[in-house]
Amino acid sequence: MTETLHAVAASRVFDGALLHDNAAVVIDGARIAAVVARSDLPATMSRHELPDDAWLAPGFIDIQVNGGGDVLFNDHPTPEGVRTIVAAHRKLGTTALLPTMISDSFATMRTALAAVAAVIDTEPGVLGIHLEGPFLSLEKAGVHDMTALRRPTANDLALITAPRRGVTLVTLAPEQVPGDFIAKLTAAGVRVALGHSMATYAQTKTAMTEGLSGFTHLFNAMRPLAAREPGPIAAALESPDAWYGLIADGVHVAAAMLRLALRGAGRPILVSDAMPPVGGTACSFRLYGETITVRNGRCGRADGTLAGAFLDMASAVRNCVRLCDVPLSDALRFATKNPAEFLGLGGVLGGLAPGLRADMIALDPAAITVLGGWVAGVNVGVEPPHRTTRQP
Secondary structure (H helix, E strand, O other): OOOOOEEEEEEEEEOOOOEEEEEEEEEEOOEEEEEEEHHHOOOOOEEEEOOOOOEEEEOEEEEEEOEEOOEEOOOOOOHHHHHHHHHHHHOOOEEEEEEEEEOOOHHHHHHHHHHHHHHOOOOOOEOEEEEEOOOOOHHHOOOOOHHHOOOOOHHHHHHHHOOOOOEEEEEEOHHHOOOOHHHHHHHOOOEEEEOOEOOOHHHHHHHHHOOOOEEOOOOOOEOOOOOOOOHHHHHHHHOOOOEEEEOOOOOOOOHHHHHHHHOOOOEEEEOOOEOOOOOOOOOEEEEOOEEEEEEOOEEEOOOOOEOOEOOOHHHHHHHHHHHHOOOHHHHHHHHOHHHHHHOOOOOOOOOOOOOOEOOEEEEEOOOOEEEEEEEOOEEOOOOOOOOOOOOO
16 A cells, blocks of 8 residues: 555444444545455554544435535526535535536526536535436426426527536426426436326336436325325335435334335435525525514425425435434445445445545434535535534
């Protein structure tokens, strides 16, 4: 091992699959060079020793981030807006994410795509973009602006499938798009997820044969399970090839439903669905001209409609452990390895192994709070574990 290498050592290293006692991750630039026993580190190697009993784990990957640091991506679809959102979540342990634009105009979508393109080569925390809409069901619009919802045009297809760096994820309602739209998206390398949809079970299965593989915030804003029309939820839970996002905030989905999802054949992904107050200081924000307020841990309109979530990924992992009674290693996998693989980035992120990017967090396994973070091998620091946002 050369003098240019440095290491992070911990009582336990979770590599995305296995726990290693008294181990260390050796970093070479932005990449992991090795995972070794702590005792095998050369005495002269620079190292960062984690506190006793702390875990070193892969950094969180969040595929659904509407905002953070008091910035809403829809209102600030600029390089500066993206960087602010990334910085806010990075302090909370999320080392990589997809800025998420909820249903908006063609012009705003185009601006958002350009903003991500402008930073993706210099900001390792940005993996691409998530377009949640506007090709959604009016019946399941949720907080999305119903005047923005529409069917896709040839211009939409050309915009979304244009060659670009990074991942493009599109959430849509299969019943609201032409029969060949999903196939054309996936043929161009776009990831497609079902969401805000009244699709039937048959429509969902057809969409899956065309390449749809994800389900955005499973259970929320989609046709519910029913005895004679199982809808998209049953299609997701029974398919080993399905990836489904879960908002584990104790608000969006009851614990019993979360436990049901974790028993499914598909692969769960913890998501934050975060709104601007996450990692910020304000207790309210504007969305489509309406005031959204954080009260009792939930973001809502005056009429009570949920509007995204007041949730960070560490809290999602903690809630998953405590509400679903799953091992911490499983919950961490739902927030790291699974989203990386869904995005086609399993060879780059989501674990701690030679060749992967050195995106890591230090974790208190008892409190399930983040103690430190590294992005592409650089120590980035985190917010204190007691971080909260003011609430009225």
